[in-house]
Amino acid sequence: MAQARRYAGGVDGNRSLERGIEILRAFRPGVDTLGNGEIAERCGLPRSTVSRLTRTLVNSGMLDEVRTERSYRLAASVISIGHAMRTGSPVLNAIGPMMRAESAKRRLNVGLATADRTMMVYLESIRYSPRAALRNVVAGQQVPMELTSLGRAYLAGIAETERERLLKLFKRRSTAATKALLADVRRSISAVERDGYCAVSWQPAVLAVATPMVLDGVPVYALNMSLQNVDRSDALASEIGSYLNAFAAKCKEVLAGREPE
Amino acid sequence: MAQARRYAGGVDGNRSLERGIEILRAFRPGVDTLGNGEIAERCGLPRSTVSRLTRTLVNSGMLDEVRTERSYRLAASVISIGHAMRTGSPVLNAIGPMMRAESAKRRLNVGLATADRTMMVYLESIRYSPRAALRNVVAGQQVPMELTSLGRAYLAGIAETERERLLKLFKRRSTAATKALLADVRRSISAVERDGYCAVSWQPAVLAVATPMVLDGVPVYALNMSLQNVDRSDALASEIGSYLNAFAAKCKEVLAGREPE
DNA sequence: CTGGCATTTCCACTAAGTGGAATTAAGGGG
DNA sequence: CCCCTTAATTCCACTTAGTGGAAATGCCAG
Known part of the structure; x- marks a missing residue:
């Protein structure tokens, strides 16, 4: 009815x-x-x-x-449409080069992602490697929203109603550890509100730190920086976090400046 | 009726x-x-x-x-579907790494493409650069079929009826130089039949050589090798062509061997 | 505030899409 | 080689779901 x-x-x-x-x-x-x-x-x-x-x-x-x-x-058509998407993304166009520079400067991985339903999808992922290896771009790769710093930063950036809707979905699909997981997600969201970033290590020996990018006229994005082969330590996380905050601020500035085309 | x-x-x-x-x-x-x-x-x-x-x-x-x-x-969903396409492509999976190796060995660009309507779309494009620069992948990028070595190799690899259908389409859309262009396309197709490859320089100072890959159970692909900042010369084209023929043969072998999963 | 433009909603019409059942095609033993 | 199982496709009667012209709404610019 x-x-x-x-x-x-x-x-x-x-x-x-x-x-x-x-x-x-x-x-x-x-x-x-x-x-x-x-x-x-x-x-x-x-x-x-x-x-x-x-x-x-x-x-x-x-x-x-x-x-x-x-x-x-x-x-193959689907990748040509995908290519058109990347080409037409004002956010990626503006900050992609900056991400490259930042990755080289800070010697760590820099990624940009947004949501596709309950997953985060990378628009770009610059892997830092001393030998500048080839395999940098995994654009289009998905990672779970609730388990990653990117996803949690995204959740912190969106409207509350949408956030609660998504949290319910995670509750529904996660088989185990739901309670603890959800609490951890909320803790990350609080961290973002407090510090501007959150740090998560969902893969062994990888420390990832992410922050939301809330802009006009485009969906919410998340930026992250990550390091492999390190132990999680709060000191390291907060060091990377401060780099990330500074970088995100610079990105927002650039995007605000060049948006009104 | x-x-x-x-x-x-x-x-x-x-x-x-x-x-x-x-x-x-x-x-x-x-x-x-x-x-x-x-x-x-x-x-x-x-x-x-x-x-x-x-x-x-x-x-x-x-x-x-x-x-x-x-x-x-x-x-962003469209790039995650695009990513799934690349991930699921048995051809790209099999010969992608080989392309990387070959690019390093021969010191030139190596590309893999197939058709999307009247355009060729790159599944992968390994740009050779002495400093191993980052910008290697332009997967999804399109180039015109009738103007490129990739496209002409593709045309040489497909069934005749389909080829004629496409040639008619080019005739319809090309505004100028149609006659000459079509003759040139046919010349390239003959070259493929005779030598296994064709060479084209549709962009200034770039020599590109391509060959078709006709396989079972997948569309026709085309492989190319290219060099920037060179003058077109038949000697150079035939040198690259012989590399390409050898490489394509190796690829077909690998694909024949691992297809029956 | 008013006029012009672009987008969205409304609504009567019916063609277009649906899905269960029948048919055809494709392997896989015997 | 042929039958049998299994899966995909076509048929077809049904009617819902999509259509597109026209009206209404919303948006700016002057």
Whole structure:
């Protein structure tokens, strides 16, 4: 009744399109090919519907058909759209070069990310390495929001209602240690409010420190700096934190200055 | 009549999904934000329809709304899907590391691309630089098929019917020099058939040599090697061409060996 | 405050999409 | 080699979900 009618002639959106996007999203690192049956299961859609939608996606160039195994793979078009996204991102364009410089100057990794549902996705990640190794960019890589400094900084940066919505989702999906985890997340959020940054080591021997970037006209981003092969220490965290605060301030300045194009 | 009915209850696909994808595609490097009106014009769709579809794309996380200027931007989700594509590409996974090694060994740029409609899109591009500079990856970048060695190698690798279809499209869009250009394209295709590779310099002082990679179960790819700041010379082209032929052969071997997973 | 432009909502219409059932195609033993 | 299982695709009657013109709303500029 009060149940807002989804998918009538109007306000709510387009069902087929939503479903098609959901199919594309079903492909993630680790699932390189999917057959119609598997897609139907994962997305909760009737098989005949999936069959039609995947055909459309193939015709539109978003999926490649793997005839031999009756399955599909993401097509190269998706990376060209991804490239367009990076190219068109004013935030990345403005501070990408600054991130590179900062990484070299401070001798640590510098990353920029924003949210994709309950994950954080890197727009850029500059890995510092003395020999300037090649593998710097892992743009598009996702890390879990609730476990990472990036994610927690993001949570600290968004509106409260949205934050609570997300926290509920984590509660629902985390199987174990939920209570403790959520408390830890809230502690990180408080840290951001107090110090401007939060520090987390969700991967062994990696210390990561992140801060939110709240700007006009774009989603909330998070900046991080991280170091490998170190022990967590509050002194180190606060040193990196102060670098990060200074860097974030500089970035915001630049973005405020060049935004009004 | 004979006009195959598009968009009935079946065989041809889904109209809304196709349109939604077309909207995403309207964002390309150079067009960072688009309003509904502009989208409507570019995609040839009624404005009210675009309004609904963009809303859906926002809800699905593919577009970000820029309230201040009543327009949209590609959202970060698209790069996470792009990342999944690269992660799931068996070809890129297999030969990406080989490309890196080859680039270092031969001291030149090595690229891997495939087609997105009438453009070639890089899956990977290893730029050789003595100081191992950072900016190596331009994955997702597009270059015109008819003007590049990559594109012409690709054309040489695909089925003839498809090739002729594409050539007709070039004829239609090229404003000038069509005759000469098409002849040049055909010359390159013959070169591939004769020598295994073709050489083109569509950018000043860059010599690029490319060869097709025709494999089972995946689209046709093209590999290229290129050098900056050189004069075009047949001797140089044939030297690089022989490197490329050898490298491509090695790649095909590896791919044949590890395909049957 | 008013006029012009752009976007969104409304709404009657019906084509377009849906999904269960039937059909076809694809391996895998026997 | 052929049958049998399993999965994908096509059919088709149904009707909902999407459409697009027109009206309404919202937004700036002057």
